[in-house]
Every structure is written in C-alpha cells, then in structure tokens.
Amino acid sequence: xxxxxxxxxxxxxALAVERVSLQVPQGGITAILGPSxxxxxxxxxxxxxxxxxxxxxxxxxxxxxAGVPTHQRGFAMMFQDGQLFGHLDVAGNVGYALARKGVRxxxxxxxxxxxxxxxxxxxxxxxxxxTLSGGEAQRVALARALAAxxxxxxxxxxxSALDRSxxxxxxxxxxxxxxxxxxxALLVTHDHDEAFAIADRTAVMRAGRLVQEGPxxxxxxxxxxxxxxxxxxxxxxxxxxxxxxxxxxxxxxxxRAAPHDPAGSVATPASTPRFALRREALRxxxxxxxxxVVRSTQRARDxxxxxxxxxxxxxxxxxxxxxxxxxPGQRVSxxxxxxxxxxxxxxxxxx
Amino acid sequence: xxxxxxGRIAATTVAAILPLGFLAVFFALPVAGMLGRxxxxxxxxxxxxxxxxxxxxxxxxxxxxxxxxxxAATVIAVLVGVPVAHALYRLALPGRRVLRAVVAxxxxxxxxxxxxxxxSLLADSGPLGWLGLDxxxxxxxxxxxxxxLAVVVRTVGGAWxxxxxxxxxxxxxxxxxxxxxxxxxxxxxxxxxxxxxxxVVFLFCATAFGVVLTMGGLQYGTVETEIYLLTTAxxxxxxxxxxxxxxxxxxxxxxLLADRARAHDPATQRAAKxxxxxxxxxxxxxxxxxxTALAVxxxxxxxxxxxxxxxxxxxxxxxxxxxxxxxxxxxxxxxxGSRSALTVTVWEALGTSWRIAVDATVLAVLLGLLVAVLISxxxxxxxxxxxxxxxxxxxxxxxxxxxxxxxxxxxxTLDRPPFDLRTSPILIPIAQAMVALPLVxxxxxxxxxxxxxxxxxxxxTLGARPWQVLLTVxxxxxxxxxxxxxxxxxxxxxxxxxxxxxxxxxxxxxLPVVIYRLIGRPGxxxxxxxxxxxxxxxxxxxxxxxxxxxxxVSSVGAF
Numbered sequence: 001x002x003x004x005x006x007x008x009x010x011x012x013x014a015l016a017v018e019r020v021s022l023q024v025p026q027g028g029i030t031a032i033l034g035p036s037x038x039x040x041x042x043x044x045x046x047x048x049x050x051x052x053x054x055x056x057x058x059x060x061x062x063x064x065x066a067g068v069p070t071h072q073r074g075f076a077m078m079f080q081d082g083q084l085f086g087h088l089d090v091a092g093n094v095g096y097a098l099a100r101k102g103v104r105x106x107x108x109x110x111x112x113x114x115x116x117x118x119x120x121x122x123x124x125x126x127x128x129x130x131t132l133s134g135g136e137a138q139r140v141a142l143a144r145a146l147a148a149x150x151x152x153x154x155x156x157x158x159x160s161a162l163d164r165s166x167x168x169x170x171x172x173x174x175x176x177x178x179x180x181x182x183x184x185a186l187l188v189t190h191d192h193d194e195a196f197a198i199a200d201r202t203a204v205m206r207a208g209r210l211v212q213e214g215p216x217x218x219x220x221x222x223x224x225x226x227x228x229x230x231x232x233x234x235x236x237x238x239x240x241x242x243x244x245x246x247x248x249x250x251x252x253x254x255x256r257a258a259p260h261d262p263a264g265s266v267a268t269p270a271s272t273p274r275f276a277l278r279r280e281a282l283r284x285x286x287x288x289x290x291x292x293v294v295r296s297t298q299r300a301r302d303x304x305x306x307x308x309x310x311x312x313x314x315x316x317x318x319x320x321x322x323x324x325x326x327x328p329g330q331r332v333s334x335x336x337x338x339x340x341x342x343x344x345x346x347x348x349x350x351x
Numbered sequence: 352x353x354x355x356x357x358g359r360i361a362a363t364t365v366a367a368i369l370p371l372g373f374l375a376v377f378f379a380l381p382v383a384g385m386l387g388r389x390x391x392x393x394x395x396x397x398x399x400x401x402x403x404x405x406x407x408x409x410x411x412x413x414x415x416x417x418x419x420x421x422x423a424a425t426v427i428a429v430l431v432g433v434p435v436a437h438a439l440y441r442l443a444l445p446g447r448r449v450l451r452a453v454v455a456x457x458x459x460x461x462x463x464x465x466x467x468x469x470x471s472l473l474a475d476s477g478p479l480g481w482l483g484l485d486x487x488x489x490x491x492x493x494x495x496x497x498x499x500l501a502v503v504v505r506t507v508g509g510a511w512x513x514x515x516x517x518x519x520x521x522x523x524x525x526x527x528x529x530x531x532x533x534x535x536x537x538x539x540x541x542x543x544x545x546x547x548x549x550x551v552v553f554l555f556c557a558t559a560f561g562v563v564l565t566m567g568g569l570q571y572g573t574v575e576t577e578i579y580l581l582t583t584a585x586x587x588x589x590x591x592x593x594x595x596x597x598x599x600x601x602x603x604x605x606x607l608l609a610d611r612a613r614a615h616d617p618a619t620q621r622a623a624k625x626x627x628x629x630x631x632x633x634x635x636x637x638x639x640x641x642x643t644a645l646a647v648x649x650x651x652x653x654x655x656x657x658x659x660x661x662x663x664x665x666x667x668x669x670x671x672x673x674x675x676x677x678x679x680x681x682x683x684x685x686x687x688g689s690r691s692a693l694t695v696t697v698w699e700a701l702g703t704s705w706r707i708a709v710d711a712t713v714l715a716v717l718l719g720l721l722v723a724v725l726i727s728x729x730x731x732x733x734x735x736x737x738x739x740x741x742x743x744x745x746x747x748x749x750x751x752x753x754x755x756x757x758x759x760x761x762x763x764t765l766d767r768p769p770f771d772l773r774t775s776p777i778l779i780p781i782a783q784a785m786v787a788l789p790l791v792x793x794x795x796x797x798x799x800x801x802x803x804x805x806x807x808x809x810x811x812t813l814g815a816r817p818w819q820v821l822l823t824v825x826x827x828x829x830x831x832x833x834x835x836x837x838x839x840x841x842x843x844x845x846x847x848x849x850x851x852x853x854x855x856x857x858x859x860x861x862l863p864v865v866i867y868r869l870i871g872r873p874g875x876x877x878x879x880x881x882x883x884x885x886x887x888x889x890x891x892x893x894x895x896x897x898x899x900x901x902x903x904v905s906s907v908g909a910f
Binding site for chain 2: 012045048049050069070071074075077079083085087088096097099100101144147
C-alpha cells in the first residue's frame with residue numbers, strides 16, 4: 001500500500017502541492033482528478049521520486065522512500081504522450097525494463113509477446129514507434145510499463161492525447177489490463193469520465209490541495225462542495241430558497257424526502273450549496289411536475305438542450321427530445337429525474 | 352537532502368571539475384600569466400600601461416581597423432548569408448545538399464590555406480590580379496566573408512528549416528505580401544539566430560590571425576596580429592597584455608550578447624524538430640537563388656585558383672609542386688638557402704599534424720561531451736541554472752580569446768613545476784583541444800537539450816540506473832552528433848595555426864606552420880610548394896568534413 005502523508009511540492013516560491021495525504025490501497029486503481037495546474041501531476045512525480053518533497057513522506061509497504069532514487073522504487077510511469085524510445089522498435093521498448101535487469105534472449109521475446117497480446121497489439125514487435133498511431137503508442141507504453149512488473153504503476157494523463165472515441169475504448173482496455181495483471185495503479189487525469197471509467201477510488205485535487213477522496217461512485221454521489229460538483233460534470237448547484245423549493249418539489253413528486261439534504265433541520269446559511277443537478281435531471285414533458293418558461297434552446301446529438309426559467313427556482317438547464325415542442329418564450333412543464341440530483345457537502349453535514 | 356540527490360550533486364561536481372580544471376590550467380593560467388607579465392613591474396602592479404598603450408596612435412589605428420573590418424565582414428556575411436540560407440534550407444533547389452557542403456567548406460579550411468588561396472587569386476599574376484587587391488584591405492575583407500559565410504548559412508538555415516510555416520501562411524492569408532510576411536513574421540522569428548550568427552562572425556573576424564598574417568603583410572594589422580608582433584618581434588609584453596585585455600573584454604561582451612540572443616530563441620530545441628519539406632522555387636525565391644549562385648562562385652573561385660596555381664610552375668602545367676612535397680626545401684640542387692626553408696618534408700609535417708590532431712580530438716571530444724551533458728541536463732534550482740550557464744559561457748571563451756595570447760601564455764607559465772610542460776609534446780594537442788572544445792560543445796549540447804527529459808524519467812521509472820539512462824536514452828541520440836563532433840574537432844585541429852605557431856617545435860612543425868614558413872620564403876619554388884601543401888591540407892580537412900556532412904547533423908557549425 002502506498003501512503004502519502006502531508007506531502008508538499010515546491011517550485012521556487014510557489015507550492016504546487018500543499019500538505020496532501022492519501023492512501024492508495026493494494027491492488028486497486030486510484031485516480032487523482034483535478035483541473036490542469038492543480039498540482040496532481042507534481043504529486044505523481046513526487047511519488048515517482050522525480051520531484052523532491054518540501055514536506056511530508058511517501059511510504060510504500062512500510063518503507064519510507066525518502067532517499068530512494070526513482071530507478072530503485074519499482075514504480076513504472078506512463079506519460080501522457082507515451083515517451084516511447086524512438087531509437088528502439090516496439091519489442092525493444094517493451095523489453096526495456098527486462099534488459100535493465102539483465103534478462104536476455106527467449107524469455108524477453110516471450111514476455112514481450114505476452115504483453116503485446118495483452119494490450120491487443122499482436123505482431124507489432126518489429127514496428128518503429130514513429131509508425132504507430134497515438135492509441136497504439138499508448139498501448140505500447142502500457143505494455144512497457146507492465147513489463148517492469150511495477151509495485152505501483154503511475155499513469156500521467158494516459159489517455160488525454162487521444163481523441164474521444166479512442167479514449168473511451170482504451171479506458172475500458174486499460175482497466176481490464178490493470179485488473180487482469182493485478183496492478184496497483186495511481187492515475188492522474190483532468191477528465192472525470194476517464195476517472196469514472198477506470199478508477200475504483202477517486203481523489204479530487206484543486207489548487208494544490210486534496211478536496212475529497214473516496215470510492216469513485218461515492219465521490220460522484222456526494223461532491224464535497226459546489227466547485228467539485230461542477231468539476232465532476234454537474235451543471236447546476238442550488239442554494240438557499242431555490243434548494244428549499246427543490247426539496248419540497250422532490251417530496252411532493254416522489255413522496256419521499258429528498259436525498260440526504262445537508263441542510264437538514266438545522267438552520268444553515270442561505271449560501272450553503274445543497275444540491276447538484278445534471279442537465280438530465282429536468283426533462284420537458286407534456287405533463288410534468290413544475291412549470292417554467294424556455295429561455296433558449298440548442299440542438300444536440302441526443303436531443304434538445306434548453307435553459308428554462310423555472311418558477312420559484314430560477315434558470316436551470318433541461319433536456320427535451322426532438323418530438324417535444326420547445327421554443328424560446330414557450331411555457332413548458334418539467335419532470336424531475338431523481339437519479340441526476342445529488343446532495344452537495346460531506347455526509348456529516350459540513351459543506 | 353536525500354541520498355539520491357547528494358549522489359547526483361557529487362557526480363555533477365566531479366564532472367564539472369574536470370573541464371573547469373582543464374580550462375583553469377590550460378586557459379586561465381596562461382592568459383593570466385601573459386597578463387601578469389604585462390601589468391607587473393618589479394613585483395608591483397602597474398596599470399599605467401593602459402593609458403600609454405591605448406594612447407598610441409598606432410593602437411588606435413589597429414583597433415579601429417579591427418573593428419571596421421569585423422563589422423563590415425559581419426554585415427556582408429549576414430546580408431549574403433540570409434538569402435543563401437533561405438535558398439539552401441527552405442527551397443527545393445536541385446543539388447542543395449552539395450551546395451550546402453560547398454558553402455560550408457570554408458569554415459573548416461585552415462586559416463593559412465585561406466590566406467594562400469586568396470593571395471593566389473589576387474596576386475598580380477593571379478586571375479583577379481587586375482583588381483589590385485593583393486595586400487589590400489579589400490582582400491582581407493573578402494577572406495573574412497569567405498570564411499564566415501558558412502556560420503551564417505548554417506546557423507540561420509538550421510533555424511529556418513525548423514520554422515513553423517503556418518504563421519507565415521496565416522499572415523499571407525491575412526493579406527500580407529511575401530515581402531511583408533518576411534519582414535513581419537519570418538525575420539522576427541529568425542532574429543535570434545541571426546544575432547547569434549552575427550556575433551560569432553564578428554568574434555571570428557576580430558580574432559582572426561592566420562588570414563591576416565598571411566594576407567595583410569606588414570601594412571595591415573588587427574589586434575590579434577599586433578599582439579603577435581608586440582610579443583615576438585618587439586618583445587613589448589606590456590603592450591601585448593593591454594591589447595589582450597581589451598580583446599578579452601570585447602569578446603566576453605560579445606559572447607554574452609550571443610548568449611542572450613540564444614536564450615530568447617525558441618528554436619534552441621530545433622535539433623529535435625524534423626526539418627520541414629522545402630517549398631517549390633517561385634519567382635519570389637529567385638532573388639535568394641541568384642545570391643546563392645553568386646555566393647557559390649565566390650566560395651569556389653579562390654579554391655579553384657589555388658588548385659590551378661598549385662599545378663603550374665613557370666607558366667606550364669606540371670605536378671612538380673606536388674613532387675617537391677617529398678623533399679625538404681626547393682627542388683633539387685638549388686643551394687643551401689632554399690633548402691633551409693624546411694626541416695621536414697610536407698608529408699612528414701602532415702603526419703605530425705594528424706597525430707597531434709588525433710590527440711587533440713580525443714581530448715576535446717571527451718571534455719566537450721562532459722560539458723555538453725552537464726549543461727543540457729535540466730535542473731530544477733535557479734542556482735543550478737546559473738552554474739550551468741556560467742560553465743557554458745566559460746567553455747566558449749577560447750573561441751574568442753587570442754590564440755596568440757594562449758600560445759604565448761603556455762610558453763611563459765607552463766615552464767615550471769607543477770606544470771613543467773614546455774618541452775612536452777602534449778602542449779600542442781592541449782592548445783588545439785581548447786580551440787576545438789567550444790565547437791564540440793556547440794555541436795552536442797543542442798542535441799542533448801532536445802532529448803525530452805521525460806525520456807530519461809521514464810527510463811528511470813523502468814529501473815534504469817543513471818549510467819544506464821545515459822547509455823540507453825542519450826547515447827543512441829548522440830552518437831551521430833558525436834561522430835560529427837569528432838570530425839569537426841579533427842578538422843579544426845589539423846588547421847589550427849595561431850597557438851600552434853608558438854608551440855610547434857622547429858624539428859616537428861605541423862602542416863599549417865610549414866605552409867606559413869614556405870610563403871614567408873622567397874622563390875617561386877617555395878610558393879609553389881606552399882600552394883600544393885595548402886591543397887593537400889585542404890583536401891584532408893574537407894574530406895573529414897565531407898564525411899561529417901554525411902551524418903547530417905544540423906548543429907555542426909551552427910551557433
């Protein structure tokens with residue numbers, strides 16, 4: 001198990017990482033999710049021993065890694081753009097770590113073949129890196145990292161350089177390969193879909209600090225604060241009277257209390273964020289629960305995206321299918337889908 | 352501080368001490384010794400020499416002439432070199448690789464050979480004798496441009512080749528004419544490389560020795576030849592020291608300027624970038640093509656004149672000049688006077704040159720590699736950055752400091768323990784290595800800098816030890832530039848004249864020294880031999896560089 005405690009990384013006067021503590025359990029995949037510049041890559045590089053720690057410690061399996069150089073840590077790293085060695089062919093790249101251990105000959109080619117099959121690149125052994133597509137290069141980089149049999153695999157934005165469809169496909173493969181090989185992995189990404197698709201646990205970082213950490217579904221179900229909710233892909237965060245109105249509405253339509261309402265019965269400041277909504281939470285239908293006036297519409301691949309001025313709540317995004325009449329200025333009815341509404345704030349009620 | 356970091360710092364320190372120590376003993380010490388002689392009188396520091404020497408009318412004239420000639424040569428080299436760089440690096444000109452090699456050739460021609468070349472072209476009996484430029488400053492200027500055109504073409508061409516064409520296309524799409532695109536987009540992007548090249552050209556011109564000595568005679572002198580004259584003929588060490596200091600300050604300022612320009616140059620990483628495919632030659636490119644044609648003629652003319660004249664004796668075509676190379680002095684039976692011109696045959700001298708150059712090359716490449724690795728490793732701390740740029744600058748100093756000062760400094764400081772090397776044959780290779788060192792570093796450093804640091808990091812995370820990283824990540828990238836640097840150092844050492852002329856032992860002269868001796872002797876036979884020997888020396892250096900060219904390393908000879 002990797003244990004990061006109280007780690008800070010300093011670049012000149014600026015603190016890139018500020019007193020972050022995080023546990024990465026053995027055998028799982030942990031994602032560090034955050035916007036670019038939040039310090040997540042610096043934290044990853046600190047774990048690899050590529051950046052010196054300003055404070056704190058990195059401990060793996062009970063051993064403090066201070067003073068252990070990168071090449072002795074047994075943490076293979078996979079970079080955003082692969083960083084394949086251009087002067088070696090694919091087999092040479094994949095077999096690199098074995099060659100460093102002095103392994104030669106048949107065992108190497110056997111292992112290379114096995115790993116290339118694992119990442120779906122049978123027959124690529126003799127190819128030059130320059131002839132590979134971006135996705136293929138990343139697969140080779142993954143095989144190369146796995147060949148080192150790392151105690152921990154560090155992945156720095158492994159899919160970010162790829163286009164969307166390829167990214168989704170490779171995310172599935174990445175998770176499958178990591179699970180099959182039982183590799184403990186720490187993944188850094190700015191893409192919440194990527195984290196959601198790959199990681200068992202997710203840690204959210206912002207401005208050098210760790211904001212939230214937990215099993216991936218839970219992080220999504222309980223964003224710690226409004227900014228985290230927006231970053232995780234929620235479209236709106238409701239506060240004050242609007243949130244009251246939503247809770248009421250929820251109760252009247254479902255007959256149940258709203259999902260854990262952090263405001264509870266205790267009086268909370270009106271500015272405390274309480275609910276995060278995805279666009280899909282409100283659907284324009286003929287017979288809905290609440291009414292509003294359409295402000296604007298936009299056509300998307302899977303339907304119409306509208307902004308609706310909802311009575312008593314304010315401007316909210318909503319969706320409609322193409323059959324539904326929906327033009328700006330029109331008065332419409334909205335149905336609430338509880339699956340796309342989550343409470344904001346920690347479970348203990350503090351925001 | 353971690354174990355790892357401590358180890359790294361220790362390794363870095365050791366690696367830095369070697370080249371710095373070498374430079375301290377074989378560069379700083381001789382230069383300081385030379386200056387010390389000039390500025391101490393009866394054990395007391397005496398700086399009155401400055402006012403006295405600088406007040407001399409002759410000094411003012413010499414400095415003025417040096418600056419004027421260097422500035423003029425720099426301006427011409429840039430004005431000609433930029434269009435040539437455009438034609439040879441940006442346009443799909445047929446045979447441009449060969450043309451590039453032709454234009455680059457003078458850079459490695461030994462100074463003495465260039466002097467002999469221009470004299471054979473401009474002499475009254477030469478093809479351009481009617482110009483009356485023999486012994487005229489115009490001839491020296493032409494030789495300066497001849498020499499340094501390659502620096503501009505290679506430096507600017509290298510930058511131009513890697514320049515992203517899309518910003519030019521964007522400007523054109525916004526309605527800018529080709530001339531406006533060049534002025535508003537291309538030229539600003541090339542400015543750092545042009546400034547860098549111009550400052551190096553100025554430096555080379557201002558410290559040129561062999562060319563001026565062979566072409567200027569007694570009438571024209573630059574600071575460098577004046578130092579030589581004051582030191583060897585007039586024994587005015589004080590005057591020589593003053594001029595050395597003036598030169599040193601000017602050179603340091605120039606290097607600083609060049610470094611500044613480079614620091615702002617985004618194309619420092621250019622070695623990694625693939626060269627863009629050249630564009631079709633359009634009407635707008637014809638200007639560059641025309642200039643290139645003229646430049647190639649300009650470069651080829653002295654070479655052809657040299658070769659032609661080396662094959663003639665008393666107005667008949669003959670190989671006599673070459674046959675004489677196997678003998679000492681003029682051809683058979685001309686009396687003792689002409690025999691005494693040489694103590695060894697030209698072939699023996701070539702052998703000596705070669706052996707010395709090999710030693711110098713080994714030394715220069717080993718040290719240069721060490722320096723290049725050091726200054727190209729990214730470093731997180733600002734202190735580290737400062738140390739590295741200091742090392743970078745210090746290593747460049749021999750580029751511009753008078754070879755005469757170094758050579759003479761060797762003689763006066765390395766003659767007693769702990770460095771009693773005066774009679775040691777190792778002095779000449781050391782002096783030549785010093786001259787070649789900056790060029791080696793300039794060839795290797797850009798390539799190493801272009802290695803993405805994450806390549807080293809990924810290797811480390813895969814379990815490679817630091818020396819394994821060097822071997823598996825850097826060596827595969829560096830071996831071609833390394834070979835190129837070997838060739839460059841070899842060519843430069845073979846032709847080195849300034850420092851060698853002081854250090855070469857009379858019984859074992861190098862080929863450039865022999866050539867200089869020959870042209871200093873009266874008689875058509877001696878001149879003929881000088882011409883033939885120059886051709887031989889040129890053939891050797893150009894062959895070496897031709898092999899280097901085949902490696903296609905763009906940082907060779909670029910600054």
